[in-house]
Every structure is written in C-alpha cells, then in structure tokens.
Amino acid sequence: MAKQSNEPALWALFSAGGVMAAFVIPVHLFLLGLAFPLGWIPAPGYEYLHSFVRLPLTRLYLFVLCFLALFHWAHRFRYTLYDGLQIKHLNELIFFCCYGGAILGTVWAGYLLWNFR
C-alpha cells in the first residue's frame, strides 16, 4: 500500500474553492471593486452592510468563501510554481508557503468574522 497522501483532501478543497470562486467571485468583484467605487451603481450604505454582515448566515457564507478561495489559490499556485518555474528543489518550501498562507488567511477571516460587532 502506497503511503496515504494528503492530496485527496487538498484537491477536494481546491475543487470546492474553484467552484465557489467561479460562481460568486466575479459578481462580488465586479460590484465591490468596480461598479460601486466608480459610481456605476449606488453603493450600499454602511448601516445596511454592517447589519447584513452581522447575520450569522452571512458570516458563515463569507467565512466559507474566504476559506475555500484561499485553499483554491494555495493548491493552484503551488503547482504553478512547480510547473512554471521548475524549482523542484524548493518543493517543501513552496508547499509550506502556499498552504501556510491559506491557513493564516483562513484564521484571519475566522478571527474577523467571529469577533464582528
């Protein structure tokens, strides 16, 4: 029996993140990053957003979005570095940087959303 690798779990996170990112990030980004700041569509007010994000369900959604999107990034970026730059000898370092980054980001998101007042 070959060594049990953690690839299935990482790949599952990558895939789930990919689906999530494909379905919701474009519209989020279009509104938040372009349409609202450039005034194409009136931006929602602070009060509305604040109360909306306070809803537990919204916070759960945002947490899942951040968590999966970050692991999606970590996995894909790791392989991009392997393939694109041919720095195989740095495999371990790349591995820890990518997934480490994703874990840190997830912890940060969890901290912000848990303590959201």
Place this chain on the structure above:
Amino acid sequence: MPETISLEVLRYSPERDAEPSFQRYDVPLHKDWVVLDALNYIKDKVDGSLTFRWSCRMGICGSCGMMVNGEPKLTCATFLSNYAKENKPVRVQPLRYFPVIRDLVVEVTDFMTKLQSVKPWLIRGDGKPISEGEYLQTPEQLDRYKQFSMCINCMLCYAACPVYGLDPVFIGPAAIALAQRYNMDSRDEGAHERMDVLAQHEGIWGCTFVGECTKVCPKHVDPAGAIQQYKLTATIERFKSFLMPWAAK
C-alpha cells in the same frame, strides 16, 4: 498550388552528431500525400539514412507520431496540403519530451513500463470457466469504458503534456486512461489494486489539467477527463476509508 513543398526534418545521429540539426528536403506536393508519404519519398529517393517509425498507414498502429510544426501528430493522417499555403517549410521533429534515439525515433521503454505499472488487464477474484460462457455486459455498461479502450498507444498525449516533460516520473495520460478503461469495465474487480499506483503523487495528482492530451488525441480518448474523473473517485474513496475505516479492504 506549388508543385513542391519543403520539409525541415530533425536529424540526429548519436554516432556522429553532438547536437541535432535540421535538414531541408523538397518533395513533390501531391494532394493525397501525408507527411509520412513525404518522409518515405525522402528515404526511398533522396536519403536512405533518414530514420523514422511507421507501419499501418491507417491511423491504428500508433507508430508514426511526430511533431509537425510543433504539434504532436500521426504523420499518416496529416496531409501536406494543409501546410502548403503557409509558404514555409514544414518542420518535422521527434515526439517532444522523449529521449531521441536517432532522427525521428524516440525511446519508448519508459512509456511501456508505465503502461504495465497500472495493471491493464482484467482482474477478477472468481475466474469463471470458459465453458460457462461470457460475462454479461450490456451495451450501456460497455459504453462506460469504451472511449478509454480506444487508445492506440501513439504517445501524442505525452508529447503534449508539459507535466510529463517537466517531470518524467508522472505516469501520464495514456496509462491513466488505460487504467480507467479497466476500472470502469463492469467485468473488472481490480480498481482497488490499481488505486495504489494511480493515487500516488506520480499518478493522478501530478496532473494539473492542462488538457492538451485530450486535444491532440487522434482517437478521442479524453485522458484529461479520465484523470479528473479518477481524482474525484480517489478522493471519495479516501474519505470513505477515513470515515469508515472498517469498510476499507
């Protein structure tokens, strides 16, 4: 249409050359001629030392894969006339990512070893005697693996796969598709045995779904799809054995 077309063929002789070089040949441009016909014309009429593999000339034996203008092709099914209007020589090179033995001939042993490593034969526990007739298999069950059984081992998919090029330990598209051919066969019971090989890093996990293997496949086998589908299977199996360790074999 011009009456001749130029070919730039990669020449390499291990006994003579330190590095390969391109040699240019002008060959008659017939409407029915494929790249392989041009190579045979050169070998017969111009230079008998030009070296390449070929056999059936009908796209089924898988011998004559080469790079034509940078794309992996079966040269028996690649018409010269498609390149005539480009007005520059057609570049013929050995399949990419394989060691070159001579001219257009590449080393295949690694590929053969990989085919064998995925246990591409029907595995069954019981072994019913021949006298009891066939294992039943409905057309629908046949259809599940049919596509993956069409591989002619021409290795174009390996020549299209940068993952294999960068790290030849990768088992690669054709071998994984072949494993799936047996995994999906309703008569087979060997999926578990094959998983040991496929679920390694060198197996499916090395694949980043570039997808070029599927695009260059002359038989529409879709190895990229096979690999992605297997990733899902392997992940589900892994979670199952994690959640229900008692159910795992």
Place this chain on the structure above:
Amino acid sequence: MDISYHDVLLVGGGGAGLRAAIAAAETNPNLSVAVVSKVYPMRSHTVSAEGGAAGVIKPGDTLDDHAYDTISGGDWLCDQDAVEIFVKEAPEELLRLEHWGCPWSRDPDGRIAVRAFGGMKKMRTWFADDKTGFHLLHTLFQTTLKYNAVTRYDEWFVTRLLVDEGRVQGVVALQLMSGRIQAITAKSVILCTGGCGRVFPFTTNASIKTGDGMALAFQAGTPLKDMEFVQYHPTGLPFTGILITEAARAEGGHLINKNGYRYLQDYNLGTPTPQPVLRNMELGPRDRLSQAFVKEVEKGHTTDTPYGPVVHLDLRHLGEKVINTRLPFVRELCLKYENIDPIKELIPVRPVIHYMMGGVHTDNNGATPLAGLYAAGEVACVSINGANRLGSNSLPELLVFGARAGRAAALAAMEQRTPSEHAISQAQDEKARLEEQFLRKTAGRERVATIRSEMHQAMESGAGIYRNQTSLENAADKLRELRERFRDIGLDDHSLTFNTELLAALELSFMLDVGSAIVESALHRTESRGAHQRTDFAGRDDQNFLAHTLIFRNPDGRIRLEKAPVVITRWPPAERVYGVKPDVKEVAAR
C-alpha cells in the same frame, strides 16, 4: 557474442505470437518464454483487422455449418480435420478473449452480438465495432503484461534461424536501437510473423508485413504450402490501399459500377435484394467479388481515377445511425484519408492484396516438418483457408492455432537440451555476413527502393487476380534478375543505431524469396481454384489438383515442388454455389 537462452521463442508479437506466448507460459509457468518482435507488439498488423472474428455461439448455428462455409469458401482445398478443430475451438478462444477483457459488442441483454459476413451462411461473426483486430490485439498484449515469465525483445529483427542436428535451436537477431547482433537460443521456435502483402504494390498490409517468417522457414529448408493463393479484398481505398471492411457490406452496403448498377448479379452471385442476404451478392466470397471487378474493368464499366479503375461502395441508404454505431472506423477512415463522408457520398474502392492463404507448412499443432520449429497465424498454412479465406476466419485462426502451437512448443521445450556449438557458430557467421554485405560495404550500386518497386511491378503484372503461364514466367525471370542485382545493394546508412535502411534491405531479401515462392507455386498449379485464377487453365481440376502445393528450397538453392494430399473428412468436393433466387431468401435478420 552475447547469447540469451530461453525455452520457447516467439518470432513476431502480433495476435498469434502473443496468444502462443500466453499458452506456452500457462502450459508450464517454469518455462522461459520470449517474444522477439521487430515492432512493439501493439503495432503488429493484427491491429488493423476490422470486421470481426467468426465463432459459433448463437442458437440455430452449428459447427458443421461453419465448417461447411469455410470449406466451400476455400474451394475444397482446406484440410477438413483442421477445419473441424478450428470451428470447435474458435468459440472457446473468443470467449477466452472475452474473459481477458476484450470489449466485444453486445446484444441488449448483455450477450455477445454477432454480425453477418461474406461467405458465411449464418450470422456468427463476433465484433468490437469495426476495430475488432485492434481490440483483440490490445487485449492480448495487455494480458501478456501480467505474465512475468514472458520476456520481450521489442524492436529486434530476426535475420535467420539457427538449425543444427536437424532441429531449430534459436535465432540470430539484430537489436534495432543498438545494432547489436546476437544469438537468442530456444528449444522451440514459433514463427508468428504474419503475411507478406508487401510483396505486392497495392495492399492493405502494413509496411511490416514482408513475409519474414515464411522466408526464414524457407531458407531453413522448411516447405511453404499453397503459396499461389493470395487473397484480394474487394474493397480497398485507391492509392492508400486502406481496407474498407467487409462488415460495411454485411451491414447492407452495395457495390455499384459507374452506371449505378449492382454488377455482382451478372457474375453468378445471386440477385439483388433490399436487405443483405447471407452468401448472396455483396456477401459472396472475396475471390469471386474481386474477379467480378476485373471483368467489369474489361467491360469498361468502372470509373477511372489517377490510381486506377474503381467501383463504388454505397452505404448512404444505411443512414447515419447504423454507420456511426456499427461502422465508425469506416467513416473515420473515409473522412480522414479520402475526405469523403459515407453518410452522404459513395466510397471509391478497388480490389487490394489483403491476405496470404499459403504459408509455412504445419500440422494441426502448428509444428513444421523441421523439428523444434512451429508456425501460427497468417505466416502458417495449416490449412483451414484452402484456396480462399472467408472474412472473419483469420482472427479466430490465429487464436486457435496460436494457442495450439504455444502449447505444443511448450511441451516440446520441457526436454533438457542445450544449443550446440555449431549453432552458436552459425550466429557468428551471420553477424559477419550482415556486416560484410551491408554495413561495411560502400561500393553497392543498387538501391533498396528501386529493386523493391521493380519487384512490386513484377508481382502485380505477373501474379495478380488473373494469371497465366507467360505472365508468371516473366515474373519469375524478373525476380531472378532482381535477386542477382540485390547482391550489388548499397546502403546510404552504415550506422549501428536504428538502421531502418538495413532493415528494409533484409526485408527486401526476404520478400524476393517469398515472391518467387508465390510465382513458382502459381506456375505449378495448372488449374483455377479460389483465389488462383489461370486464364490458360480455366476451371477446377480435382483430378490433378485437389492437393496442396509444397515448395522447398534445397540446400543448393534450387527450388523443388511437391504435391501433398488434402484431408477430406465429411465434405466431398462439390461446386461452390453462392447467391439465392429471389424466392428462397434467408434474410440477414437484424
């Protein structure tokens, strides 16, 4: 010199070779079995077989029916004991393939599906779409991968047999990649190198089918049998010679001349029917259909193309669904190589050299008269094909007789025996000969391609669908001349690494031998039977020629011809009757 030692050695890694290898390994797992093949096994020409493999499996069909079809199809030149073995073991072998994973096409209930085929009275042809040979070969090859006892010598070319003390002791082989020439010894050697279609210019056969095994046996003094019987397949694509399978006609395709007329009705092959009828019209045997084509050319009813006259195969009325599900490869080949879509257009076809009925003389276990030497598959002549092979009999033949030869060779190889000194020294001589004649020689003036193309012309004009004394004698003279000129062969390539020009020269030398065997045998048979049609001797002559032709080469190089009796068990010679009158139809039910 390096020497490797094995017990059973297969020369050729196609269907017959791999089946024999598995049979040998299963007969005794302790034996060392080796497969020497000039190409990787899955490149072998078995891969190109399209239509199917005959084996009695359905209710209503009987072994005797299959035997009768085979024997009448072979114009009573088949050995009937061999045919009886063949039809009995064919279904078992095809089932074994099924158990090894071959993706046979199925009926909706999950059982094996069968289709109609030329010359067969019942539907009994198993198929895997129209890529039957491909699936069969890959299944066999993949199955051999699980046998560790089977050693493969891929891309090694056998240049001669080692014969000493009246028996075969191994072979001399050249490794293409390194140029290494060495002895590979074995107690039994099985030739499975396939046919020799490349002796002719226009053939469905792959470039590798150069009659190597026939020539190896012939040179070693083993007789070749019935070499005058060369099968033309009636439907090849012009120029490429790509085969359009008989299954296209079995599914209901029509052959029409330039007037759109189904001309086969004029040649004693029955009358046109809307649905395909077994042993009628387009489902007649290959020899008769190819001969009808020549008559149509003579009448001026064919269409001229740059690649010779053609008739057309019409599949349009079958519809897209039948073509895509039952004949996908036909459509793929037409689209890719002729830019023709058979759903909408007519396919131009003409007869094309397809199969060699004759071959190395063997008994029912594949054993040749030379001790230790066996042969199976197209290279061999058992004979179940007689004067004309029926479509879909060749795949089961290579399985049945491959397995038999493998078992027999394995049993024979269990005796203790070591290769003799003298055999090994023959290998040294052979190495020296190859170096002297080809690799070191720089003065030769003849080109491989020139001699080869002159040989092609001689064979086509001398020994085509119709032959006569003059045409055959001219061909024989030409081949003698070419044999002389071959001594002055010169190669551009003197490299040791993957020298394909050396390979081509060695193959050409083999083909010249096989070509003369065909021509001399055809001269000897002064009658017309099956695929051997003499314009100067029309009609079958059972009085003098209900016999096999054996051709020998004496040690002095001279050729000797003999007749051998045909085994008749239960089916005395009769007239071959094809075609039905419109009122007694046996419709090929779908």
Place this chain on the structure above:
Amino acid sequence: MSDTRQAARYTEYHPRWYRPRVSTWWWLGRWPYLKFILREISSVFVAWFVVVLLQQIRALSRGPEAYAAFERWLQNPLIVLLNLITLFFVVFHAITWFNVAASAMAIRFHGKRVPDLLIVGTNYAAWAAISLVVAWFLVRS
C-alpha cells in the same frame, strides 16, 4: 512531499540519446500553454479578492469612518486598475472552469452520458442565477 518516488525507467543499453531540457519558458511558445499558465495564475487574483473582502469586513467592524476610508481606498486608480485586471482573471477562471466541467465529471442518466453541452450550459445558467442573487443582496438597500 517526495516519498516513494521512482525515477522514470529507460532501457539499460542504449546509444547516447538526445534529450533537451525543457525550457523554463516553455509556456510562452504555444498559445494553449500560455492560456494554461494564465488560468493557473488566476488563482493569485482569487486570493487578492479575499484580501479585499477581508479588508472590507475589517473596515465594517471598525465603524463608519474606517469604512469610508476603505471606500476611498477602493477609488484609488491603482486599486481600480488592479481590480479590473482581477475581474478579467476571475471571469477567465470561471469560464475555463465551467468549460471543462463536463470532462471532469462524467454524469450518466439512464445509462447514457449526459451531453457535454448540457452540463456546460447548466453551469452557465447557474452562474447567471447565482450572480443575480448575490447582486440582489448587495444592491437592494
């Protein structure tokens, strides 16, 4: 990561063969390869979006002034430009992701494989619907 790696196996005896090293810039030569690398690079922009989103959440939790500052930061032309590029990449990610969905998941219905076009089409329809829902929540105020 490298556990029981075996090397690629080649034949033991062979002439000196030619084996060029794959260039670091292999993905520049062919459009399909470049497209592949761009697709993979899109993940960086996915991560960037998460950073922006977390900034927004942090600003929201710190009060109206902090949020106003965040909104001004979003109007910075450099940030706008970066977000424009990000939008291109995330849309590219979505399209490439949906297009291969059919090949990655062979879905069967009544023994027949569901046509690729149907799977891909369903994905696009779902994308549109989900985008509308998300937009509705964000702009209805």
